[in-house]
Structure formats: C-alpha cells, structure tokens
Amino acid sequence: MKFAVRSKGNAESNALMLKIRTYLQDFGLVYDEAQPDIVISVGGDGTLLYAFHRYSSRLDRTAFVGVHTGHLGFYADWVPEEIEALVDAIAHKSYEPVEYPLLEVMIRYEHGGKETRYLALNESTVKCVEGTFVMDIEIRERHFERFRGDGLCVATPSGSTAYNKALGGAIVHPSLQSIQLTEMASINNKVFRTIGSPLILPGHHTCVLKPVRQKDFLVTVDHLTLLHKDVKSIQYRVAKEKIRFARFKTFPFWKRVHDSFISD
Template identity: 65%
Template structure:
C-alpha cells in the first residue's frame, strides 16, 4: 500500500511523522506523496483539513486517518501513545472505510463566463467586506427569503460542530447526507424578516444565494479565504464526492461530542 504522512509542523508532530514513516517503510509499505492510498495526518483537525484539500482530486482513491497532538479532534482520533498500535493496524489489519458527505460550492462572478467549483469538508461562509450582506436565498429553485445581516454559513454534517455550532446551528451526525444554513447576526424588524433558525437541507435540495447590494463579497471555503469583488450567485448542495476515513476501531460520534463540549 502507498501512504504519506503529513505534520502540523511543530516539534512533537514532526518527530511522530518521521517515526510513522520509518515504521511503515520497515513493514514494506511504499511512501508516495503524489498518489497515496492512505494519508496519515499528525497534528489536529486543521492538519487533516489541509490534507483533504491537498488530495481533493483523489477522494475515491485516498483514505484519511488522523493523530492529534493537541486537543481531542473530531477527525483526528488517535493519540501519540497509540502510534505503534496504529502502525501495526495499517500494515497488517484490514480496515473499514467510513464515508462522509461534502459540500459543493459553485461561485459565479459578474462579467465572467466560467464558474468556480470548490469542495468543503467543514463549511462555506459568505460575508460582505464592509456593511451588511443583503442576499436572496432560493431553495430548490424557489424563493425562500431575503437575508440581511453579517453573513451566512453553509456547513456539512461533519462540520456542524465547528463554526456552525458557534452560530447556534444544530449538531448533525456526519452520516446524514445534508447541508445546514446558519445565519450570522440577521437583521429582523418590520422591514426585514428572516426565518431566524438554521435550515437543514437534504441531498437533493440546492441552495442558491444571490447578493443584492453593491458590496464586495468575501467567501471562505474551510480555512481558505476567497475575496471576490462582485458575485452573481453562490450555489451550495451536497457534493457527489465523499471523504473517506480509515477506521480500525469504533469511533462513536456522540462520544466525541460529549468529550469535546460537555465532559470536564
């Protein structure tokens, strides 16, 4: 099997990265950072998020597994003391593939014929650069509301515990093929009115955002910031592609939620 190991860049993560690489090479596996079948990340959720984008063109052929060297992560579920155990699993044990849905974002700019397509593992946000964002929201081709406020966040189920949760969005199990729309400080009065609650859309529903006011727009896709002077529309839906995680043991989602947000 071909593998690669990526690190967050700190001393602890770099040391573990080299140990894992050496161990797996000793087991006869091949190191290949161009077309790996498995990507092992050492660091945290941000490290795995970066690896996902680095290999987003190989999602059907690449599985991810994460080791966290900081706080407990939602994607990185192994700890440094378990490195030897994980290496033996990778080298000797058949593993289960768990697939989670992704968010497809299509951006169309004013005056440009071609559109941009992005994949998000966590979320996409749209904000104005100075002033409020005013945008129509169409769902499944039908007008739903006109939003006015700081911005909007569209998240995946696996990303629902990130920025979405901070905005008051629901926590969704990552196996659900859906996307969630959460508002950022919406303006609600006698003139402007939104539903005021997060919206969960199923796989076959598309959300289309069309900014109405003459402002510069900033779009983020996970940890990447994309600045656009004028956006004609931003389309979000569940992507056809999925992210694949290698599982060697049970990794209960609700246990992770409890340990991350409730357990002292």
Template identity: 75%
Template sequence: MKFAVTSKGDSKSDNLVQLLKQYLLDFEMEYEEEEPDIVISVGGDGTLLYAFHRYSSRLDKTAFVGVHTGHLGFYADWTPDEIEKLVIAIAKTPYSVVEYPLLEVTVQYQDEEKETRYLALNESTVKSIDGTFVMDVEIRGEHFERFRGDGLCVSTPSGSTAYNKALGGALLHPSIKAIQLAEMASINNRVFRTVGSPLIIPEHHTCVLRPVNEPDFRISIDHLTLLHKKVKSIHYRVAEEKIRFARYRSFPFWKRVHDSFISE
C-alpha cells in the same frame, strides 16, 4: 500500500511523523506523497483539513486517518501514545471505510461564463467586504427570504460541530446526507425579517445565494478565505464526492461530541 503523512508543523507532530514514516517503511510500505492510498494526518482538525484539500482530486482513491497531538479533534482517532498500535493496524489489518458528506460550492460571476467550484469538508461562509450583507436566498429554485446581517454559513454534518455550532446551529450526524444554513447576526425588526433558525437542506435540494446590491464578497472554504468580485450567484449542495476515512476501530460520532464538549 502507499502512504503519506502530513504534520501540523510543531516539534511534537514532526517527531511523530518521522516515527510513523520509519515504522511503516520497516513494514515494507511505500512512502508516496503524490498518489497515496492512505494519508495520516498528525496534528489536529486543521491539519486534516489541509490534507483533505491537498488530495481532494483523488478522494475516491485515498483514505484519511488522524492522530491528534493537541486537543481531541473530530477527525483524529488516535493519540501519540498509540502510534505503534496504529502502525501495526495499518500494516497488518484491512481497514473499514467510513464516508462523510462534503459541501459543493459553485460561484458564478457577472458577465462571465466561467465559474469556480470548491469542495468543503467543514463549511463555507459568505460575508460582505463593507457594510451590511444583503442576499436573496433561494431553496430548490424558489425564493425563500432576503437576508440582512453579517453573513451566512453553510456547513456539512461533520462541520456542524465547528463554526456552525458557534452560530447556534444543530449538530448533525455525518450519516445524514444534508447541509446546514446558519445565520450570522441577522437583522430582524418591523421592516426586515428572516426565518431566524438554521435550515437543514437535504441532498436533493440546492441552496442559491444571489447578491442584492454589493457584488463583492469574502467567501471562505474551510480554512481558506478569498475575495470574489462581481459575484452573480453562489450555489450550495451536497457534493457527489465524499471523504473516506480509514477506520481500524470504532469511534462513534456522539462519543466525539461528548469528549469534546461535555467530558471533563
């Protein structure tokens, strides 16, 4: 089996990376950064997000496993004191695959045939550069509302525990093939009105955002934020691709939620 390891970059994570490499090489596994069968992320959820985007072109061939060196993460099953157990599991035990839905983001531009496509593991946000954010929201080809406020956030089920939760969105189990649209500080008064609640959009529906006035926006894809100019529309849907996690033991989603937000 070919493996690669990514690190958060701090001394604790870097030391664990060296241990993992040496242990797995001792088991006659092959270190391969370009085309790994399994990627071990050492750090936190941000480290795994980086690994996901680095290997997003081979999601059907590469599985991910996380080791957290800080606070418990939703994508990290293992702790530093379990490194030897993890190494033995990787070297000796076939893993089961757990797949999570991803978000497809397609940005189309004015007067241009080209479009830009992204995949997000957690979420995508859209905000204005200056002034009030105004966007027409379409769902399944029908106009739903004209949103005014600070911006909009579209998240995956696994990403529902991140920025979406801070916006008052629901927590979705990753077995649900859907995306969630959450508002950022909407303007609601006698003149302007939005639904005011997060929307759960199933995989066979597409959500389209169309600018009303200003065509330039800051669009984030997970940890990356880029300026997009002369935007014609932004299309969101459940992606055909999925991320594959290598599971060597059970770690239920609701236990992750409990351990992260409730457990002392």
C-alpha cells in the same frame, strides 16, 4: 500500499510524523506524497483539513487517518501513545471505510465568467467586503427569504460541530446526507424578517445565494479565505464526492461530541 504523512508542524507532531514514516517503511509500505492510498494526519482537525484539500482530487483513491497531538479532534481517532498500534493496523489489517458527505460550492459571475467550484469538508461562509450583507436565498429554485446581517454559513454534518455550532447551529450526525444554512447576526425588525433558525437541507436540495446590491464577497472554504468579485450567485449542495476515513477501531460520533464539549 502507498502512504503519506502530514504534520501540524510543531515539534511533537514532526517527531511523530517521522516515527510513523519510519515504522511503515520498515513494514514495506511505500512513501508517496503524490499518489498515496492512505494519508495520516498528525496534529489536529486543521491539519486534516489541509490534508483533505491537498488530496481533494484523489478522494476516490485516498483514505485519511487522524492522529491528534492537542485537543481531541473530530477527525482524529488516535493519540500519540497508540502510534505502534496504528502502524501495525495500517500494515497488517484491512480498514473499515467510513464516508462523510462534503459541501459543493459553486460561484458564478456576472458577464458570463467561468464559474469556480470548491469542495468543503467543514463549511463555507459568505460575508461582504464592506457594508451590510444583503442576499436573496433560494431553496430548490424558489425564493425563500431576503437576508440582511453579517453573513451566512453553510456547513457539512461533520463540520456542524465547528463554526456552525458557535453560530447556534445544530449538531448533525455525519451519516446524514445534508447541509446546514446558519445565519450570522441577522437584522430583524418591523421592516426586515429572516427565518432566524438554522435550516438543514437534504442531499437532493440546492441552496442558491443571489446578491441584491453588493457584488464583491469574502468567501471562506474551510481554512481558505477568498475574495470573489462580480458575483452573480453562490450555489451550495451536497457534493457527489465524499471523504473516506480509514477506521481501524470504533469511535462513535456522539462519544466524540460528549468528549469534546461535555466531558472534563
């Protein structure tokens, strides 16, 4: 088996990265950053997001494992004290593949420019460069509403506990093939109306945002912030690709939620 290790970059994470690499090589596994079968992320959820985007072209051939060195992460099953058990499991045991849905972001441009495609593990947001954000929202090719406010967030189920939750969105179990559209500070008065609630769309539904006035937008894809000009539309849907985690022990999703937000 070929493996790679990604570190958050602090002293503790770097030390664990070197220990994991040494142990796995001692067991005969091959370190290969270009074409790993398994990627071990050491740090937090942000570190795993970087690893996901680094290997997003290999999702059908690469599985991920998270080790958290800070606060409990939603993508991390292991803690530093369990490194020996993790290394032994990777070297000698077969893992249970657990797949989570991803978000496909498709940006199309005025004047027929080439469209841009991204994959997001957590979420994508859209905001104006300046002025009030005004966007027509279509669901399944039908006009749903004209949104006015600060912006919009579209999240995956596994990303529903991140920025989406801070915006008042629902927490969605990652086994559900869906995406969630959540508003950022919508304008609602006698003239303007929005639904005012998060929308959870199933896997076979597509959501398209169409600019009303502005054409330049700041689009985030997980940790990336990108300026797109002359935007004609932004399409969101559940991607055909999935991220695959190598699960060597059970860690129920609702326990993660409890431990992250409720437990002392």
